[in-house]
Amino acid sequence: MKKVLIISGKGGTGKTTVAAALADLAHQRKRLVLADADVDAANLELLLSPEQVEVHSFMGSQVAKINEETCTLCGRCAQICRFEAIQVNGGYRVDEALCEGCHACFHECPAGAIVMLTRQSGEWYRSETRFGPLFHAFLYPGEENSGKLVTELKQAAEKQARVSEADILLVDGPPGIGCPVTAACRGMDLAILVSEPSLSGLHDLGRAHEITSHFHVPACLVLNKADLNPATRADILDLAAQIGIPLLGEIPYDESLVWALSQAQPATSVLDNPATDALKSMWAQLESMLTAI
Amino acid sequence: MLVCSHEPGYMVITVASGKGGTGKTTIAANLAIMIARDNPNPSETVWLVDCDVEEPNAGLFIQPQFDTPKPVTRLFPQINTDACNGCGRCAEICAFHAMVVISGKAMLFKDLCHACGSCALNCSEGAISEASEQIGVLGKGQKDNLRFAQGELTVGYPSPVPVIRDLKKWVIREEENPLFILDAAPGTTCPVVEALRGADFALLVTEPTPFGLHDLRLITQLVQEEFHIPCGVVINKSGERDDMIESFCQEKSIPVFMRLPLSRQIAEICARGQLLIDHSEKFALKFRECYQKIRSITPTNSGNTE
Numbered sequence: 004m005k006k007v008l009i010i011s012g013k014g015g016t017g018k019t020t021v022a023a024a025l026a027d028l029a030h031q032r033k034r035l036v037l038a039d040a041d042v043d044a045a046n047l048e049l050l051l052s053p054e055q056v057e058v059h060s061f062m063g064s065q066v067a068k069i070n071e072e073t074c075t076l077c078g079r080c081a082q083i084c085r086f087e088a089i090q091v092n093g094g095y096r097v098d099e100a101l102c103e104g105c106h107a108c109f110h111e112c113p114a115g116a117i118v119m120l121t122r123q124s125g126e127w128y129r130s131e132t133r134f135g136p137l138f139h140a141f142l143y144p145g146e147e148n149s150g151k152l153v154t155e156l157k158q159a160a161e162k163q164a165r166v167s168e169a170d171i172l173l174v175d176g177p178p179g180i181g182c183p184v185t186a187a188c189r190g191m192d193l194a195i196l197v198s199e200p201s202l203s204g205l206h207d208l209g210r211a212h213e214i215t216s217h218f219h220v221p222a223c224l225v226l227n228k229a230d231l232n233p234a235t236r237a238d239i240l241d242l243a244a245q246i247g248i249p250l251l252g253e254i255p256y257d258e259s260l261v262w263a264l265s266q267a268q269p270a271t272s273v274l275d276n277p278a279t280d281a282l283k284s285m286w287a288q289l290e291s292m293l294t295a296i
Numbered sequence: 297m298l299v300c301s302h303e304p305g306y307m308v309i310t311v312a313s314g315k316g317g318t319g320k321t322t323i324a325a326n327l328a329i330m331i332a333r334d335n336p337n338p339s340e341t342v343w344l345v346d347c348d349v350e351e352p353n354a355g356l357f358i359q360p361q362f363d364t365p366k367p368v369t370r371l372f373p374q375i376n377t378d379a380c381n382g383c384g385r386c387a388e389i390c391a392f393h394a395m396v397v398i399s400g401k402a403m404l405f406k407d408l409c410h411a412c413g414s415c416a417l418n419c420s421e422g423a424i425s426e427a428s429e430q431i432g433v434l435g436k437g438q439k440d441n442l443r444f445a446q447g448e449l450t451v452g453y454p455s456p457v458p459v460i461r462d463l464k465k466w467v468i469r470e471e472e473n474p475l476f477i478l479d480a481a482p483g484t485t486c487p488v489v490e491a492l493r494g495a496d497f498a499l500l501v502t503e504p505t506p507f508g509l510h511d512l513r514l515i516t517q518l519v520q521e522e523f524h525i526p527c528g529v530v531i532n533k534s535g536e537r538d539d540m541i542e543s544f545c546q547e548k549s550i551p552v553f554m555r556l557p558l559s560r561q562i563a564e565i566c567a568r569g570q571l572l573i574d575h576s577e578k579f580a581l582k583f584r585e586c587y588q589k590i591r592s593i594t595p596t597n598s599g600n601t602e
Contacts, residue, residue, distance in 0.1 A: 015317005105412035179350035
């Protein structure tokens with residue numbers, strides 16, 4: 004089984020478009036398991052119309068709570084909290100939005116006046132799609148610990164992939180370089196970096212690649228909207244050559260891809276044009292790349 | 297609950313989106329420069345603050361002159377393996393599973409560590425000390441009338457929140473009625489919460505696709521139900537399917553302040569890192585109107601007193 008992650012650094016470069024097209028093309032000959040690791044803006048499910056099979060609670064964050072009756076007002080908690088989560092206002096109170104659940108105050112309180120409360124901060128699901136099982140999640144708006152949820156989701160997907168002897172685990176990653184991305188990256192066999200020929204795309208490709216090399220995950224490049232800006236396209240291809248990531252393919256700027264999204268369909272199943280040709284040849288190249296890893 | 301009040305005298309507008317790539321940075325940069333250029337009163341400073349510290353890109357549009365950068369540091373555990381007796385207390389108390397005991401010695405996985413200090417406080421052998429490490433860098437600069445600031449998270453550190461927190465503390469203060477425009481990260485979790493904390497108004501950028509709508513729902517929930525601040529919507533890549541966004545906005549009583557059409561021309565301008573307002577008076581007018589609409593529903597310099 005090969006574990007493939009799609010990330011981009013910058014949001015909106017076309018990760019989910021690429022993921023859905025690859026799922027559509029790959030499932031015709033391979034056994035697939037899919038995971039959407041963008042847990043605070045999970046979009047792959049919108050394209051794959053999944054049928055939910057299992058729902059699991061995600062007990063993500065813990066927050067400290069101070070028992071006012073046993074608190075001796077010594078102030079130790081406020082002194083050691085690194086997240087400015089203890090408010091001093093006559094007594095001591097925890098600002099739940101700032102509390103990271105680190106337990107430092109819980110362990111440190113000499114009066115034992117602090118308890119840690121666990122709360123549900125999201126859900127994750129196993130669903131069936133026409134391309135294979137999909138693992139996806141919903142982190143409640145405003146919550147923390149997206150990295151922990153990604154880790155939980157990935158473990159479940161990997162387990163399923165082993166049990167069903169899948170050929171490919173395809174993970175649609177989150178934007179950025181923070182904890183959900185590092186959690187998604189860990190232990191993958193290949194990362195597809197989706198970029199676009201803009202200054203932001205160029206800048207973020209470099210940072211996305213730093214993350215994949217940090218986790219020793221080999222990477223390759225997909226350039227979306229490739230013909231939008233010839234000068235920056237050349238810069239991106241130069242950068243890719245310089246950092247040693249092969250080009251998997253280039254997709255031309257095509258507004259019909261946005262149309263396919265608005266129809267909630269993988270582009271390759273509703274369109275036949277130069278953009279979908281590019282996606283098809285990308286899959287062919289990815290297939291041979293995966294046998295070589 | 298999430299709202300922190302600040303003193304009257306300045307105003308904070310946070311540009312957010314839920315979905316990535318809807319055009320937050322394009323909107324924030326064009327809006328900020330437009331306002332700074334129009335500003336009749338030079339004592340009212342206009343700031344653009346890039347709070348997407350994982351991928352700070354607003355500076356690419358602005359090209360400011362930066363002053364001396366300011367490092368963001370946090371205290372990370374350092375294990376003295378000679379003093380470590382392998383008791384495993386640190387691994388037991390670490391809420392983030394960043395500490396493990398391997399072959400009788402504690403070992404830190406730094407990319408999981410939140411720098412909370414708990415392990416050092418709890419080591420019975422005093423084998424864990426702490427040392428300051430840089431997790432990011434802040435920059436402040438100027439381009440014509442516009443003041444600009446950004447934060448950048450060092451690759452390999454998991455949490456952008458401390459960098460955003462330090463950035464806001466460094467920059468957001470009352471200096472002669474400033475206006476702050478904050479460009480938030482995509483998503484709806486902690487980095488976005490940090491960028492919305494203390495804001496007076498949220499400008500939500502979306503696109504008329506099922507993704508845009510789905511993520512707009514989530515960010516609206518955060519803004520309306522947790523922060524209770526007014527918001528308005530910008531429909532980017534606008535076209536025939538705008539109705540899906542419009543009916544949601546109607547349902548939630550959110551005004552639509554601006555539309556930018558789906559067009560190759562706009563995509564090309566933005567890809568070159570150029571400003572739409574420099575390209576045509578038509579765009580400049582749109583941004584000017586958008587700002588007037590924001591001001592019309594946000595009390596002038598009153599601050600958020602909730």
